Amino acid sequence: SKPLLPAARSLPRRWSRPRPGSAVRSAAAILASGAAALAVLGQAFVSGPLKAPFHCGSRLARRDFAGAAAVTAGATDSSSPEANSGGEAEAALGGGGGDEWRRPLRTLLLSRSEANRQQALKQLQSIFESRSADLVAEVERHGSAAARRPRLFFWSGLRARPFFGYRSACASLYRTMVEHVLPAQAGSSVEVQRRSGDDDDGGDRRVRYVLRDDATEGSGKGSAASGKEEEEDASASSEKSMAMADSASRARALFVLLRQLTGSTAWALEAAAAEAAEAGSGGSSEKWLARTPDLETPQYEVVFKDPKGVFEVRKYSAYSAVETDKAADESMGAGNKQFFQLANYIFGKANEKQEKMAMTTPVQTDAKTGVMSFIMPSDYWGKDQLEAAPSPTVDAGVRLVAREEEVVAVTVFGGYARTAAVAERKAALLTALASSAEVEVPDKEATRLMQYNDPFTVPWKRRNEISLPVLLK
Secondary structure, three states: OOOHHHHHHHHHHHHHOOOOOHHHHHHHHHHHHHHHHHHHHHHHHHHOOOOOOOOOOHHHHHHHHHHHHHHHOOOOOOOOHHHHOOHHHHHHOOOOOOOOOHHHHHHHHHOOOHHHHHHHHHHHHHHHHHHHHHHHHHHHHHHHHHHHOOOOOOHHHOOEOOEOHHHHHHHHHHHHHHHHHHHHHOOOOEEEEEEEOOHHHOOOEEEEEEEOOEOOOOOOOOOHHHHHHHHHHHOOOHHHHHHHOOHHHHHHHHHHHHHHHHOOOHHHHHHHHHHHHHHOOOOOHHHHHHOOOOOEOOOEEEEEEOOOOOOEEEEEOOEEEEEEOHHHHHOOOOHHHHHHHHHHHHOOOOEOOOOOOOOEOOEEEEOOOOOEEEEOOHHHOOHHHHOOOOOEOOOOOEEEEEEOOEEEEEEEEOOOOEHHHHHHHHHHHHHHHHOOOOEEOOOOOOOEEEEOOOOOOOHHHOOEEEEEEOEEO
């Protein structure tokens, strides 16, 4: 069928020179074009219904529609390889010209295929270090443009992948970055680390963006002392938050968000961040359990809950752990190095059997000694079972320990476990315990930080805890 607009424009000319049956043929062409357009729109609306918010001017909407039409002209599923390779659509969106990041970014933002999104993320990760400035500038450009455009009642509610979606997704990603991720990073510098990848990954170099004052991975050289003030300032406005962040901080914030898009959309990510911010730092046990990865973790039962909700007392069953030894810890001073020592043992690089073990949670760090530990798989829980675990290599810098049952008071908090945040929660825990008539604290300095999520989990999905051994009265 003929396109809808050309057919409509041809009506005055045909009516000015009427011929037998011309009106009928023109009407049929319009109806056929309309039916085709409805079929395409219907397919997109079924897979991606109308949601808000969305900001788009008519000129940008026409360009997005033209790009989307080029994609869907040859395939019904916009997430298929054929659809994602539409050259005309890429040109309409400003792609090509050697910008190798544009196509995977669009796929990651709009594709309905999880496999396609994972492949797109892998492509972006391989070039992220060299093209992070371009990627940040892209989402900032669309985010700033969306903020300047009026919120028309129709366009503000329209979002249909792939129609109009790219600019809207970039704008949504930008808002999430400046309103929820950058404020959580404020006050800490970002260190760019480069490590060689595993053989399974082809030995590619991996780039990591680490907060310097992160309690687990950081080097302690960040500006944590002024972090609280800077975080408050950064939360004041999106523009100020973006202006205060340096290039490494922006790159890290965007990198964290891009990693979430294999299992979510930019709009769902923004909605989840806003909902978490509205809910605040409190919440039920179910809320914190929902933030826990589906990994093996030590078993416990709650034996007492603080009436004020500051802490709960847990009785842990026996389990085993691998921890950095004291000599290695004294020579390092950076939690990130300890983390990879433990990871090398778990993944078979630093144990005598070269056995790769399943990942567990949480990562624990003792405040008194600075020793970090990973939980061993449950097959090795207990003294007898631990004897069957593969021994660390001579230069591994780690040791295996069996931990007996213990009773601890635990306080939980979200966001990044930065030095200032950990100190604040520890003080709150000690204050609450001091005023409780139910527990006794043998050693106030024997706290342990427990982090359940990987370093690149977004702040509003993180679960952190501080525990302290106690005696029930």
